[in-house]
Amino acid sequence: MQQRITINLNTDSKTTDKTTILEYCRSHGIAGIETPCGGKGTCGKCKVTVTKPYYKDVLACQTKICDGMEIIVERKESTGTKEDSMVVLTNGENVSEKINEHVNEHVNSNVVLKEETANESEKVESNEDTLAACDIGTTTVVCYLIDKETGQIISTRSGANPQRSFGADVLSRIDAAARADDNDKANGGLQMMQTQIVSLLNGWISEMLTECGRTKVSRFSVAGNTVMCHLLMGISPEKLGKAPFMPDEYFGRKFNPLDIGLENCQIMIIFPAVSGFVGGDITAGMMETVNCNELTLYLDIGTNGEMALGKGDRYVCCATAAGPAFEGAQIELGMPAAKGAVDKVWLEGRRIKYSVIGNDRPVGLCGSGLSMRLPFF
Ligand code: FES
The missing domain is CATH 3.10.20.740 (Ubiquitin-like (UB roll))
Structure with missing residues (x-):
């Protein structure tokens, strides 16, 4: 195209x-x-x-x-670029609990969301039967509208994170956020990325509410890595780009959605980060494992990869670059493991042989092809 x-x-x-x-x-x-x-x-x-x-x-x-x-x-x-072939996972095994029970049982007691008393106007306007939940990933964003009474997902939206134009990984976004726009000082990378994600969410929430015949979301829960949450709130993630990688904000509390221009939502809750690179996406995912008395390994393999191992109230976590690191993102001919990617390279005598995904014309090297190619350099 x-x-x-x-x-x-x-x-x-x-x-x-x-x-x-x-x-x-x-x-x-x-x-x-x-x-x-x-x-x-x-x-x-x-x-x-x-x-x-x-x-x-x-x-x-x-x-x-x-x-x-x-x-x-x-x-x-x-080319197999993500825009061409991106499939965003939106379905999975669902939890059986009603959402409000789940939230009450696990979130409030264990993940330490700071509860604040809703003011009178919030109580009056709140449309108590509609919740929304969103996972803001570095590469993809998924948003659900949920019926609070039944816990059922009633509408879903998913797509690419528009901030990708500022870089594929969180370090590129941190870098871009710190950069001012020479032509528009009031509208540097941080503001532009915040506008991009807020506009996307506004569009989706509005569409989903209309689709389901509802008017307002009473609680909008957001899970994302620490950098994505900083960008959503318009807080500079600069400190996450250099040692000791301490965030300015750990979240885990309520925000007024209107403060960032997010419409049709009464209250926004951002899941708490544990550290600079173990963010609210992990604490949200671990709602399924906290209080479990069996040794549990929780994995989140996205653009960043994180894992948490432990049981009961004691877990150890770590994080590292994942997605683009395996897609040769910083290599000129690197690409995801899609049609046209060289995925294997080997020697037969003095000849270099390779295989291509889809048996197609080679277009680039995916992560496995790249790592198998390195010994020949
Ligand atoms: S975005 Fe231009 S060279 Fe990477």
């Missing part, structure tokens, strides 16, 4: 000739450019074709725009 874009600086107050093609596309909602390194110029994945005033393939993050420039943003069907 091709998008042909013409840049007209005279009618666009947000951009100048110092703006890069990537910045222009981000601020105009033009999707399709892969940016695993977040615009540092190191991954080589953000190539677009300039057709006017010159003809050249360029890196969108390194090339400045000019008036009248024409560019083609191309999404190749066979």
Whole structure:
């Protein structure tokens, strides 16, 4: 799929000739450019074709725009990029408890959410029968609307995290959040990423409420890694990018959704982080394992990988880079393990042999292909 874009600086107050093609596309909602390194110029994945005033393939993050420039943003069907092949997991084995009992039994007593008394206006307006829950992942976002009485999921939305244009991993996002936009000082990376995620959630919640004939969410529970929660709240995650990696905020309390522009929700609760890289997504997931008297291993293998091992009230946790680290995200020809990816490389005599997923034309190297290839260098 091709998008042909013409840049007209005279009618666009947000951009100048110092703006890069990537910045222009981000601020105009033009999707399709892969940016695993977040615009540092190191991954080589953000190539677009300039057709006017010159003809050249360029890196969108390194090339400045000019008036009248024409560019083609191309999404190749066979590259196996996540946009082409992304399947977001939204279903699984469901817990049998009613949601409110579950929350009362596990969350309030163990994960130490700081309860605050709802003020009178909250009590009056609250539509007590509708809850929402959201998992904000570095790569994907999933949101559910839940009937509080039955605990049933009544509507679901899922998709790519729009902040991916600022980089595939949390370190790229931390870096981008710290960077100001040269053309729009009041609208740097942090504000842009916050706007992106809040807009996505606003759209989904509004759609789901309409679909289910409801008007308001009484409680919106958010689970995400510590960086994603900082970005949602517009808090700089800069400290998470350098030792000792201590967050500014551990969450685990109520927030007023309107403070971040989130509409149609009465109260927002963000699950507590344990440390900089063991975030609310882990504590939310561990609701199933706390108070279990058997040794339990909890795994969350996403863009970041975390594990927690323990039983009862004692667990040890650790976290490391996972997803893009196995997809060659920072390698020019790296790609997910999708059609066209070289997944195995071996020697037969003096000849290098390889296999390609889908027996197709090779397009790039996925993680296993890359690691098997390394000994030959
Ligand atoms: S985003 Fe341009 S080189 Fe990585």
